[in-house]
Amino acid sequence: MMTNTVYDVIDTGVHYLVNMYDSWKVEDILDQDSDVFPNNIHWQFGHVLTVFENALSKGNQHVVDLERYRQLFAPGSKPADWPQLEGGVPSIDEILKDIQTIPERARQLTDEQLAQTLDQPIAGFSTVEGLLMLNAIHIPLHAGKIEEMARVIKQQ
Secondary structure, three states, X not given: OOOHHHHHHHHHHHHHHHHHHHHHOOHHHOOOOOOOOOOOHHHHHHHHHHHHHHHHHOOOOOOOOHHHHHHHHOOOOOHHXXXXXXXXXXXXXXXXXXXXXXXXXXXXXXXXXXXXXXEEEEOOEEEHHHHHHHHHHHHHHHHHHHHHHHHHHHHO
16 A cells, blocks of 8 residues: 555646646746757646546546647657647646656555556566656756756756
């Protein structure tokens, strides 16, 4: 059984990411490209959601069209390819709304779902529970990247 500590980390990361969106004042630079970074801030938020959705899908708790989101936000994807994809890019409001539901959906995973073995280990984790732990630290990594991007892009 997963301890509340992991859920607390997920809660904290999601809360920080969502609440700091307004504080970072990134609306004007959300989709701005930079020579310094391979992706934009919009991609960063979508990427956090997509990676978590992949984990939650193991317990049928995902809420987005995973195939579409993977095309847009998976590692190796980039905003430069977005115009070529059908269906458009989800708005930041849509992405933030879905990010806010992550903690509750993670808590809905059963012990059996958490114990599920992954087809291939990811970063050394071989169960859904391990994947949630990895995702719990993935959120603040990208929150830091968003803060960094905002500072650099605003200075350009």
